[in-house]
Amino acid sequence: MKYTVIDRGDSLSKELAGRFHALAAERKFIRSDKEPEIVISIGGDGTLLQAFHKHIDRHEQVAFVGIHTGHLGFFADWKKDELDTLVQIMAEEKPNIVRYPLAEIEVETSTGITKYIAVNEATIKGVDGTVVSQININDELFEMFRGDGIVISTPSGSTAYNKSVGGAIVHPYIEALQIAEIASINNRVFRTLGSSVLLPKHHHCEIFSRKEQRLVLTIDHLNILIKDLRSVRCRVSNQKISFARYRPFPFWNRVREAFLDV
Numbered sequence: 001m002k003y004t005v006i007d008r009g010d011s012l013s014k015e016l017a018g019r020f021h022a023l024a025a026e027r028k029f030i031r032s033d034k035e036p037e038i039v040i041s042i043g044g045d046g047t048l049l050q051a052f053h054k055h056i057d058r059h060e061q062v063a064f065v066g067i068h069t070g071h072l073g074f075f076a077d078w079k080k081d082e083l084d085t086l087v088q089i090m091a092e093e094k095p096n097i098v099r100y101p102l103a104e105i106e107v108e109t110s111t112g113i114t115k116y117i118a119v120n121e122a123t124i125k126g127v128d129g130t131v132v133s134q135i136n137i138n139d140e141l142f143e144m145f146r147g148d149g150i151v152i153s154t155p156s157g158s159t160a161y162n163k164s165v166g167g168a169i170v171h172p173y174i175e176a177l178q179i180a181e182i183a184s185i186n187n188r189v190f191r192t193l194g195s196s197v198l199l200p201k202h203h204h205c206e207i208f209s210r211k212e213q214r215l216v217l218t219i220d221h222l223n224i225l226i227k228d229l230r231s232v233r234c235r236v237s238n239q240k241i242s243f244a245r246y247r248p249f250p251f252w253n254r255v256r257e258a259f260l261d262v
């Protein structure tokens with residue numbers, strides 16, 4: 001099996017990465033930083049986002065395994081003291097591969113169109129003040145938005161930024177995108193829906209910039225300053241992210257453990 005390791009860069013994550021390589025060598029795993037089949041992410045959920053974007057061109061050949069060095073994560077299910085068990089299971093058992101939806105984001109500016117893929121979400125936020133934009137769903141006007149910004153999240157990202165702005169948590173087996181508002185202005189003059197909406201796989205939405213404005217577009221952990229945005233078009237991607245599960249990691253258990261103290 002060809003594998004690589006990405007760590008968060010802190011001393012504990014680096015130490016665990018070293019230990020993983022040592023244990024993997026004993027089991028005759030092949031280290032391949034360029035063409036891995038399994039990517040081990042050591043750190044947190046943010047580390048896994050970085051790992052995915054590093055290997056985005058090989059998403060069909062790669063499956064991810066997360067080891068957390070802090071709290072239990074949504075992507076990182078193995079604990080720091082379970083390295084030996086993990087390597088042993090990896091050597092002896094075939095993983096169950098689970099595939100979660102991603103978002104396809106097409107950004108049009110005056111210089112052309114750039115495509116991105118997001119694991120968690122894309123957000124559009126203002127730099128100079130209120131964001132003014134038109135939201136279309138399936139090429140028809142849905143609403144004019146004024147406020148701090150818009151979050152378009154995948155089911156995996158529904159527990160991240162989307163949750164902080166009041167969006168619903170969506171099981172990753174549901175292929176959908178969620179549009180959620182960040183502090184919309186609602187009064188007698190300006191009106192938005194106010195609640196988040198879920199788009200199924202065959203629908204798309206488009207966000208048009210409706211004033212001269214500097215915006216920050218985020219794609220997961222990446223921040224991009226855009227001065228001349230025309231539109232952002234979003235749909236459920238045909239690509240998916242694969243996780244190699246060597247033991248069950250039920251989504252609702254993760255939600256309960258992350259957010260409810262029961």
Ligand code: NAP
Nearest residue numbers: 044045046047073074120121156157159160161164220221
């Ligand atoms: P960060 O600002 O250092 O970390 C943001 C937090 O989000 C971390 O605690 C991270 O967990 C957690 N997180 C990431 N993906 C998650 C998921 N799918 N479900 C639940 N929690 C998740 O930034 P980062 O580590 O580079 O991560 C980028 C992500 O941060 C973005 O995709 C966005 O979702 C999130 N974010 C959230 C807010 C907010 O809630 N107001 C604001 C900005 C960004 P770990 O500690 O395990 O890495």
